[in-house]
């Protein structure tokens with residue numbers, strides 16, 4: 053994006069270098085146009101910490117059908133991905149009272165205690181992955197650790213039977229395009245087909261689970277569905293898809309982006325190695341520094357004022373968590389640097405805030421801490437063996453390939 057007195061800054065993910073490092077663009081928007089009305093995409097992009105946090109706490113709508121601005125669906129590519137979500141029953145796409153009912157059901161079985169009990173199993177899975185890494189000497193950290201760990205953990209928590217994980221991985225990779233702010237018609241087609249196939253797979257896994265109940269999340273959700281008034285069949289399927297996809301497509305980026313950030317800041321890596329008690333704060337700091345879920349979305353039902361701008365009813369607002377986490381107004385002048393001792397790291401906003409804040413935050417933090425802690429401890433000579441490749445996603449930003457040598 054060119055800096056100029058006459059051309060205002062614009063959110064432009066097609067600018068060269070954006071996927072390697074979107075943060076300079078976000079800084080410019082924070083400084084020059086923090087409540088940015090995109091001229092072509094017909095959305096409002098928020099980049100400052102205070103605005104992002106206030107909008108998420110304000111309890112605005114998340115239901116795509118609330119978008120009422122005439123033919124806005126037809127005119128804006130930005131909204132085509134959102135349109136795919138109109139019939140989605142997941143709690144992420146529902147307002148109260150449905151949201152309250154769906155969320156409380158999941159939160160009831162997704163407790164802090166249930167998550168903490170997973171620590172020994174997660175440690176075992178991490179150690180197995182590190183053993184494979186030790187044998188290989190040089191390998192892709194995403195394939196050996198960052199992807200398989202959260203995928204296995206959420207599969208086991210749900211109580212999924214052994215199934216074709218390669219196909220599920222492909223489908224969920226396609227499905228998360230619906231969380232991207234821009235989707236052309238080709239992506240939309242892929243997304244609609246992937247969604248239908250994944251729903252079908254999940255329905256058959258649910259049928260299997262009905263015949264094989266156990267002490268797991270899926271059995272608990274099926275029990276709620278049996279009560280009929282609590283959870284319909286479509287809602288059951290949508291919550292399972294959400295938990296499955298959100299359970300791994302995000303945590304993979306926490307681990308991969310976190311390790312890349314530490315390897316690119318050797319002083320911080322050394323600090324963590326010499327003071328392992330900093331691991332929890334280091335996880336907060338990497339979540340802040342290179343945010344795994346960069347954006348979310350809200351919809352105005354009534355006009356909504358932010359600063360000196362009035363956003364009309366029926367508009368799509370994109371609060372940018374990744375930018376808020378780099379806001380020097382909140383995190384100080386070192387906001388662009390990785391500092392694993394940073395006391396304010398715990399105020400990072402990577403899991404959202406307000407009614408839709410992440411249900412899986414404790415699980416993600418636990419996996420991130422155990423993975424990073426044990427990786428750093430086991431391999432004192434860990435280094436990047438080649439260039440990092442990014443996944444070229446605007447929202448679920450992550451390293452797609454992290455070649456490391458141990």
Ligand code: HEM
Nearest residue numbers: 143144298299302303306344348403404408410411412416
């Ligand atoms: C919601 C981020 C891991 C399940 C959210 C939201 C964010 C987020 C930003 C709020 C979206 C909004 O306000 O619109 C992350 C990140 C993760 C992570 C960065 C990992 C580093 C997980 C895991 C699970 C999960 C492991 C489940 C196993 C959910 C669910 C919601 C949610 C169910 C919807 C909550 C609601 O709508 O009330 N997550 N998440 N997430 N997350 Fe996560």
